[in-house]
Amino acid sequence: MSRIADQPNAPEREQPTAGTPISTTSEWTFELIREYDEAIAECAAEFGLDTYPNQVEVISAEQMMDAYSSVGMPVGYNHWSFGKQFLNTARGYQRGQMGLAYEIVINSNPCIAYLMEENTLPMQALVIAHACYGHNSFFKGNYLFRTWTDASAIIDYLVFARHYVAECEERYGVEAVEEILDSCHALMNYGVDRYKRPAPISAAEEARRQKEREEYQQRRINDLWRTIPQPDEDEDPVRRQKRFPEEPQENLLYFIEKNAPLLETWQREIVRIVRKLGQYFYPQRQTQVMNEGWATFWHYTLLHRMYDKGLVNDGFMLEFLQSHSAVIYQPPFDSPYYSGLNPYTLGFSIFTDLRRICEAPTDEDREWFPDIAGSDWLKTLHFAMHNFKDESFIQQFLSPKVMRDLKLFAVENDELEDHYTVTAIHDDPGYRPLREKLARQYNLSYREPNIQVWNVDVRGDRSLTLRHIPVDRVPLGGDTDEVIRHVHRLWGFDVHLESVEDGRVVEEFHCPTPPAADPD
């Protein structure tokens, strides 16, 4: 087997002689997968990747579709929307429009990764490097995951949720449960306290505490809604003005779980389950670029390391590189295949460039990244992975070179103008604004409307008022009425949503819709 020139930057534990390739065929066997995994694990250890133990599961294409349609949860409660997802996946797959995901990896301890049996051996190796060492180390290291998810408890919690939902279905009927789940799903993205650290979830604890909670909650809610009027109190204008909640609440599901007046205890528990799942997915939604970039960077680096050691041959590398370049392909904005920036490409480019800045800094790098240029690349990359999310990661590490390579440019679309304006491109004056704009694009509150619980008319008609704060005059989308109906189902009394710009209400939504005539 021939070896191309050794990459100079591998750690210094290189054996002087070339190893023999682990295999030369593309047929995989369990024995070979094990050998590859061990070899990859050895390389990963050289680079200091710290991972949860891995559990690699070989599955068939149908099973992959199953996994795919339950948003990657290995166990989930039953809901029609997963069925819809499944039909959609199956259709795409059968028509050959869509390859199935090469891999699904679950943030759990042990970290579960699925390999599809149809994959060739190089693909399996790529997936192992990508998922079992790339994503896995990200799950274990990144601060958002450390804060928001408890990898050791998630599977148990999912099992608990599945049983609980099934039990409710038995007791209260599938339809009743489905209604609640539909409504909760509509608000799933609003089930997180963005600034508070949540209590870790644990299935055993949940089950044990659940009874206790049922009683306690009912008591608490009764307290809140005790509405025997006390005249002198109502006279007091200060008290009357007081809003509930005193501070706006961004966690709609939590607020509903704790305060909705009419929900039965089992319904509250279901709200809680969906909220906890929303919380579990919260870090993933904020680290897509980093997470995929990190995993892609490492499958690339680890497999090259194996090549350097002579553990894989040229044929293997060719197949691997072909898949790799498909993964990081970025169609330009005017391509029919364009659907936004490819997170794999962006993340991979930033991490790769970060390494270059450390190892071979140019003057530009020294100016832009004085702390990083010329530093130990492994330490720098690990630091970046541990302590950032997409928004801050881009703000901190997107280099002019990457902007140039991807030929990034920013376009402003203002409905008041009759043309688009290019506001920044990949040139000297443009780098900083471009970077800021791209970072903002990955800010969750820029991507999703900012909606908070504003007030509950505790002493009046018990109506719930939500407030939307538009950014740059962007209004709410067409689903809003529908979502408000779901909020109404959960809350049980009138629900209002107002868009407030500079203290002025610019748009209102109501459920039930008020009669057209002037209501006095």
Place this chain on the structure above:
Amino acid sequence: MGTTHIVDRRLNGKNKSAVNRERFLRRYRHHIKRAVSEAVHKRSITDVERGESVSIPTRDIDEPVFHHGQGGRREMVHPGNREWITGDTIEKPQGEGGQGSGAGQASPDGEGMDEFAFQITQEEFLDFLFDDLELPNLARKKLKDTEAFNYVRAGFTSQGVPAKLDVVRSLRGAHARRLGLGGARKRKIRELEQQLAELKAAPHEPDPAFCHSDQIQALEEEIARLKANVRRIPFIDEIDLRYRQHVKQPRPATSAVMFCLMDVSGSMTQMHKDIAKRFFILLYLFLKKNYKKIDVVFIRHHTSAKEVDEEEFFYSRETGGTIVSSALRLMQQIIEARYSPAEWNIYAAQASDGDNWNDDSPICSKLLAEQVLPLVQYYAYVEITPQDHQMLWYEYEKIMARFPESFAMQQIADAGEIYPVFRQLFERKAA
């Protein structure tokens, strides 16, 4: 390394999504039913037993979430700039929408989808097709033709083949037997051993008269005897063995026979026959869903009736006049000869263009009312004609008034009406 655990899950169930899929179908059953009945209109006869592709407007199955709408000021960063520099302006495309509102909105195929399309299986297709329909007068007749058996577990037996040996049960029995046989003796042994120990512990007496050596010896002998006894109890014995027992259970199979009666006289064109055929096919499929075993008897008639096979029934041509009663009479004879109503659920469907010799119609009516209808579960008559009714129809109307439970009739003008008429005939009656 050893921290990686590799599991082969391929043999685990792959139908994890079955429940969710079923939930989805249930939720959108109205859409699917509409698609199914449209499909029946369009499909050719040979085609009914096949799945179907169903489309639902995407907006009907959307899961709503809060999201940004069009408008305001948005800035997006895109890749692949070629000629623009900062400050360039680009004409907005005509028509609202233009550029997609950014990431996350695009569909997996890269194009907007208005329709959510998916496949349902043949079985689901039939389920939806016959949903809400019920067999009229469904009666469970005597079990006949029990050609299949189920083996079901039926406890344990002391005789059987080694393959069915239940080890746990057998050992449990053996254990119980050992306790039962040995327990009393072991207790005795313990008592004797205690006495022995007491005697041995007694202070040494020099006087042989006071020495308990003979007693000790007797005790020791007794203990040895008992122990030998206990030892002789076998660890496992023939009578301990337990075998899993399975018994044959006849699988109940209700059978039905379906009579297809058709006029093949000169006035029936191939078009008429095609329509009739579709009707028969629907009936056949419908019965097939409800009965394990179905016999189909084809009777065709012009002036005389004949029992024929399917091919001849539908495709051979005849000319001549029409005497419907001949077919009814033949049907009655066949029932008497082969299909005792005590054991068979009998269904009959008659298709005709309404022609009959006028003298014959009252005879038909009499035959039906007195001979045939008492035997059958249900008799459906479809008249395939866009024209006015003739004598036969009016005679049959009288019958319908007398036997509303087991007789039904409808008129069909063209192929598109078959399914609605079929549904009407077999609609689920409010219980």
